[in-house]
Amino acid sequence: MMSTTTTTPAASTPSALSAFETESQVAETDVVTWINQAWTEVEAIESWVDNELTTIAGWIAANLTTIDSALSTAAALVPAAAPEITAAEVALAAAGAAATALSTGLTAGSTPASTISNAYTAVTAASTAVNAVLAKAAAPTPTPATATPAAS
Numbered sequence: 255m256m257s258t259t260t261t262t263p264a265a266s267t268p269s270a271l272s273a274f275e276t277e278s279q280v281a282e283t284d285v286v287t288w289i290n291q292a293w294t295e296v297e298a299i300e301s302w303v304d305n306e307l308t309t310i311a312g313w314i315a316a317n318l319t320t321i322d323s324a325l326s327t328a329a330a331l332v333p334a335a336a337p338e339i340t341a342a343e344v345a346l347a348a349a350g351a352a353a354t355a356l357s358t359g360l361t362a363g364s365t366p367a368s369t370i371s372n373a374y375t376a377v378t379a380a381s382t383a384v385n386a387v388l389a390k391a392a393a394p395t396p397t398p399a400t401a402t403p404a405a406s
Contacts, residue, residue: 345383352376
């Protein structure tokens with residue numbers, strides 16, 4: 255009678271090179287996946303900025319107009335030589351230049367976020383400077399002391 259026992263070959267251990275190739279393929283797949291996810295997030299942010307760009311630029315322009323008007327009103331109440339007025343005028347000029355740069359380059363998909371940020375920061379700085387003028391205008395004006403006649 256013949257034996258029907260079969261032998262199974264011993265499990266082969268993958269070579270070090272084969273293990274490295276397998277591991278690097280997994281790592282490469284992960285890296286490609288992460289890059290694609292990051293790119294999707296970047297595109298979503300750019301799309302949001304493009305959609306909001308006109309609104310942001312409009313808000314900046316409106317606030318710049320309001321700040322400029324507030325300075326005109328407050329400046330009439332403060333001595334013309336007050337350093338706060340000079341600081342506010344410089345800040346408003348910078349804000350105006352930044353807002354102009356934003357509105358000139360306002361093109362969906364090509365306006366850098368730094369241009370938007372610069373305009374916002376400049377308008378915020380102008381607002382702070384004009385608030386200093388408003389605070390000076392609201393401060394009570396010192397009145398010179400008057401001599402009172404001595405009682406007789």
